[in-house]
Amino acid sequence: MRKSIRFIPNLFAVLHNPSSVAYNFYKDSILIFYNQLPKKIGAEEEILPKTATRQKTTTKTNKSSSNGNDKTVKQKSDEIITDKVNPKVSNSEHKQRRKSQKDSIKNVEPDTLREMLYQMVLGRIFEQKCAEVYRIGKIGGFCHLYIGQEAVAIGAMMALREDDLVITAYRDHVQAMVKGISPEAVMAELYGRSGGIVGGKGGSMHMFSNEHNFYGGHGIVGGQIGVGTGMAYATKYKGTDQVTLCFFGEAAVNQGMFHESLNMAQLWKLPCIYICENNKYGMGTSQARAMSISSVAEKACAYGIASEFVDGMDVLAVREATERAIKRAREESLPTLLEIRCYRFMGHSMSDPGKYRSTDEIKQYQERDPIFLFKESLLEAKIISAKDYEEIETRAKEAVEKAVKFADESPLPDESELFTDVYAA
Numbered sequence: 001m002r003k004s005i006r007f008i009p010n011l012f013a014v015l016h017n018p019s020s021v022a023y024n025f026y027k028d029s030i031l032i033f034y035n036q037l038p039k040k041i042g043a044e045e046e047i048l049p050k051t052a053t054r055q056k057t058t059t060k061t062n063k064s065s066s067n068g069n070d071k072t073v074k075q076k077s078d079e080i081i082t083d084k085v086n087p088k089v090s091n092s093e094h095k096q097r098r099k100s101q102k103d104s105i106k107n108v109e110p111d112t113l114r115e116m117l118y119q120m121v122l123g124r125i126f127e128q129k130c131a132e133v134y135r136i137g138k139i140g141g142f143c144h145l146y147i148g149q150e151a152v153a154i155g156a157m158m159a160l161r162e163d164d165l166v167i168t169a170y171r172d173h174v175q176a177m178v179k180g181i182s183p184e185a186v187m188a189e190l191y192g193r194s195g196g197i198v199g200g201k202g203g204s205m206h207m208f209s210n211e212h213n214f215y216g217g218h219g220i221v222g223g224q225i226g227v228g229t230g231m232a233y234a235t236k237y238k239g240t241d242q243v244t245l246c247f248f249g250e251a252a253v254n255q256g257m258f259h260e261s262l263n264m265a266q267l268w269k270l271p272c273i274y275i276c277e278n279n280k281y282g283m284g285t286s287q288a289r290a291m292s293i294s295s296v297a298e299k300a301c302a303y304g305i306a307s308e309f310v311d312g313m314d315v316l317a318v319r320e321a322t323e324r325a326i327k328r329a330r331e332e333s334l335p336t337l338l339e340i341r342c343y344r345f346m347g348h349s350m351s352d353p354g355k356y357r358s359t360d361e362i363k364q365y366q367e368r369d370p371i372f373l374f375k376e377s378l379l380e381a382k383i384i385s386a387k388d389y390e391e392i393e394t395r396a397k398e399a400v401e402k403a404v405k406f407a408d409e410s411p412l413p414d415e416s417e418l419f420t421d422v423y424a425a
């Protein structure tokens with residue numbers, strides 16, 4: 001009986017995504033195991049021009065790619081969409097963001113900057129640990145890691161008020177922690193243990209906490225966009241000034257739910273911020289192969305929604321763009337679509353054979369690691385010293401070790417829990 005409870009998260013995972021279940025049990029190796037914190041990049045990239053981020057309330061073709069793509073945004077019939085990385089484009093983008101980040105630092109409190117760096121490092125080390133314990137069978141079921149995308153969650157969510165609402169897809173561990181759920185409760189959930197944030201019944205894809213205004217953790221691609229829109233409607237109906245952040249991947253944009261939700265949000269003037277984390281891939285399919293118009297921000301014009309294209313390797317650019325959207329939502333009760341371009345360094349999930357992209361492509365993005373960039377900027381601005389950074393890393397490692405110990409020691413859910421929280425007949 002106890003064993004069957006242990007596998008409830010796996011069962012949920014199977015129901016959510018039966019096609020990949022064959023890969024799902026720990027033995028598979030992942031193509032890229034990014035087990036190191038960022039290393040220093042080449043000296044030739046240390047020159048600092050301007051940001052790739054720009055604000056838009058109406059939409060036009062984006063010239064800048066912000067994910068190193070060669071001619072990313074193309075709509076005219078004679079132009080080609082490509083997912084080929086152009087080192088020249090990505091180098092120049094990187095230089096721009098270094099300059100922009102240096103300028104942006106001046107507008108944020110030093111304590112907030114240090115906390116942002118800590119949260120990014122914590123997220124990275126937590127996810128590295130997840131990969132490690134997954135491979136020895138401690139975590140079962142699906143497990144989608146966030147390594148490489150930290151600037152998005154931290155930049156956006158740390159601009160929020162505590163009572164604001166957040167909802168996301170299945171790549172949800174870091175978002176859950178930034179919203180205030182403890183690393184222990186997230187790790188125990190991954191382990192399927194009773195100390196998990198939903199008692200070990202949800203697993204990796206279903207972090208949830210009413211107390212923290214964190215509403216999942218959703219396995220159905222695009223499903224949370226409708227729920228997030230409803231959350232924003234609820235806050236408006238109740239007359240609060242809370243805003244909702246609704247995260248989703250670029251592959252979800254091809255779902256009907258995205259279009260129906262954006263239409264309704266603008267029509268009903270809902271305080272919802274739609275954050276598309278464009279990491280270029282939906283499982284093994286590149287965006288270039290799946291989307292006729294590759295600029296997601298561009299699509300907002302179909303519904304008259306304000307939109308912005310944001311550099312997701314730059315945590316401060318993400319923060320600034322989100323702050324603008326929050327102001328619009330809180331003060332004018334209006335929605336915004338942010339397309340935040342980023343890159344995932346790991347496979348889609350722990351079972352990804354990774355045959356759809358080259359190690360060279362991955363390396364190019366790893367060299368522009370958002371954590372390394374932010375760390376360097378803070379060092380240069382003397383917001384932190386090298387010793388401070390060591391302390392941040394040590395504190396994050398200790399928090400993760402504590403989480404693992406807690407998860408290891410947390411008991412399996414009690415047999416009596418088997419039929420609680422079950423809503424389907």
Ligand SMILES: Cc1ncc(C[n+]2csc(CCOP(=O)(O)OP(=O)(O)O)c2C)c(N)n1
Nearest residue numbers: 171219220221249250251252279281282283
């Ligand atoms: C409705 C639905 N269709 C298909 C799937 C299978 N699936 C799981 S993840 C995924 C790709 C989603 O990619 P994206 O939205 O870009 O998010 P990312 O994984 O890149 O964060 C697909 C197709 C699903 N879970 N739900």
Ligand SMILES: [Mg+2]
Nearest residue numbers: 249250281282
């Ligand atoms: Mg994606």
